[in-house]
Amino acid sequence: MELKYDVIVIGGGPVGGYLSRRFNEFGHSVLIIEEHDEIGRPFQCAGLVNPESMEKVNLQNSILKEIWGARIHSPSGIPVVIGNKNRIRTMSVCRKIFDESVVLQAVKSGTEILLSSKPNSVKIEEDRVKITIQTPEGIKNIESKLLCGADGAHSWVRRFFKMGRPREMMIGFQVEVTGYKGDEGRLDMYTGRDIAPGYFAWAIPSGDTTRIGTWSRADLLNGFSCEDLINRLRNKDLWKDRFENITEVGRYVGPVPSGFVRKPMIERVALFGDAAGVCKPTTGGGIGPGFKQVDLLVPVLSKSINDNDLSEYKMKKYSKLLKSMISDQKRKKGLRDAFLTESNDDELNQIFSVWSRPEVIELINEVGEIENPIPLGIRMLKEIPEFRKLAGKAAKALIWG
Numbered sequence: 001m002e003l004k005y006d007v008i009v010i011g012g013g014p015v016g017g018y019l020s021r022r023f024n025e026f027g028h029s030v031l032i033i034e035e036h037d038e039i040g041r042p043f044q045c046a047g048l049v050n051p052e053s054m055e056k057v058n059l060q061n062s063i064l065k066e067i068w069g070a071r072i073h074s075p076s077g078i079p080v081v082i083g084n085k086n087r088i089r090t091m092s093v094c095r096k097i098f099d100e101s102v103v104l105q106a107v108k109s110g111t112e113i114l115l116s117s118k119p120n121s122v123k124i125e126e127d128r129v130k131i132t133i134q135t136p137e138g139i140k141n142i143e144s145k146l147l148c149g150a151d152g153a154h155s156w157v158r159r160f161f162k163m164g165r166p167r168e169m170m171i172g173f174q175v176e177v178t179g180y181k182g183d184e185g186r187l188d189m190y191t192g193r194d195i196a197p198g199y200f201a202w203a204i205p206s207g208d209t210t211r212i213g214t215w216s217r218a219d220l221l222n223g224f225s226c227e228d229l230i231n232r233l234r235n236k237d238l239w240k241d242r243f244e245n246i247t248e249v250g251r252y253v254g255p256v257p258s259g260f261v262r263k264p265m266i267e268r269v270a271l272f273g274d275a276a277g278v279c280k281p282t283t284g285g286g287i288g289p290g291f292k293q294v295d296l297l298v299p300v301l302s303k304s305i306n307d308n309d310l311s312e313y314k315m316k317k318y319s320k321l322l323k324s325m326i327s328d329q330k331r332k333k334g335l336r337d338a339f340l341t342e343s344n345d346d347e348l349n350q351i352f353s354v355w356s357r358p359e360v361i362e363l364i365n366e367v368g369e370i371e372n373p374i375p376l377g378i379r380m381l382k383e384i385p386e387f388r389k390l391a392g393k394a395a396k397a398l399i400w401g
């Protein structure tokens, strides 16, 4: 064996970078293995990072635009305009700078990194993990106590150890443009079966550009591509004037895995971030929940690394710490299904006509959180008579999620 570490992290994305730094802070040696020759490329993201996650990494230099409000549109064009300039809800960041800086923080705290490298095979032994890595200099054999898969939506680690599949795999498609006519400090969301079946499309201000995208599930696309959906969004009579001067400067497509995998932790192996299926079912955001998962698990894993006890029994026990995140994800999916995914366009128009009432906008502004829509959802189901019939649809997920 040539090299030994406490932890090997496969994947130098934002979650792998944050995870490595946190392990360093607990005194552990870490090696990141990243298959690309640079960090932060290719990127597949709308780049929204909430204030809580930003605080964990403090990367103000990556912020392109602070966003305090939104204009949300029903399929027939009913707008719901929310937000208050005094309260920043989220930020759009440059993902290249963000990802690089998160990984650099790890390197500064002691993490080593191998670029252009990926695992070939892994062997779990009673007291260690033995990994064979393909590197530009040839094969390297490396040992660690713990192996972490932070290797994204199609995680090699997850597939190698047959740890399950994320429950939903959405597809996101996005073009970055100049010339979009938006509203300063507000993002736009658009709904409708023709542009985002079961989900929504977005236009996110990102400094000099705007990120225009849509997401959905393959079974709802009805033979169309996400690119077709974006073209329909651009050409829809209701708002085509906003798009008439746009010039495309980039395009991205990628998966959004949501719904924790069956076995996120097994003997000496743990999955983090997209690899584990942490993305939020309501927004597709994966950075916030990925960081949260890291903060939840690193302290207990650290203790077990010190004792070199990462047995199946211990890892199963630690998996239980994820229970609250898993229930939260199920509840959010229940609300999303009730209000959005399982509503047809007529039902959505009805929902929006209620949302656009001044007293409901006031409630959204007061209780609404991009990160945690559950309190708002519950208040709406309880207090707004028109939503009572949706309560039946949402109740199971809300109660048992």
Ligand SMILES: Cc1cc2nc3c(=O)[nH]c(=O)nc-3n(C[C@H](O)[C@H](O)[C@H](O)COP(=O)(O)OP(=O)(O)OC[C@H]3O[C@@H](n4cnc5c(N)ncnc54)[C@H](O)[C@@H]3O)c2cc1C
Residues within 6 Å of the ligand: 010, 011, 012, 013, 014, 015, 016, 033, 034, 035, 036, 040, 044, 045, 046, 047, 048, 049, 117, 118, 119, 150, 151, 152, 153, 155, 156, 171, 172, 173, 174, 213, 252, 253, 254, 255, 256, 272, 273, 274, 275, 279, 284, 285, 286, 287, 288, 290
């Ligand atoms: C269109 C779109 C828009 C999105 N918008 C947002 C948003 O606004 N906000 C948000 O929070 N999230 C968003 N997401 C989700 C977000 O991009 C992911 O949740 C986030 O990048 C997850 O981070 P990660 O570190 O877990 O995985 P990744 O960012 O995917 O990083 C995984 C890393 O592992 C490396 N890797 C993979 N396989 C191997 C291997 N075998 N060996 C070595 N290295 C490997 C990859 O090269 C990569 O660097 C969006 C996703 C899409 C598709």
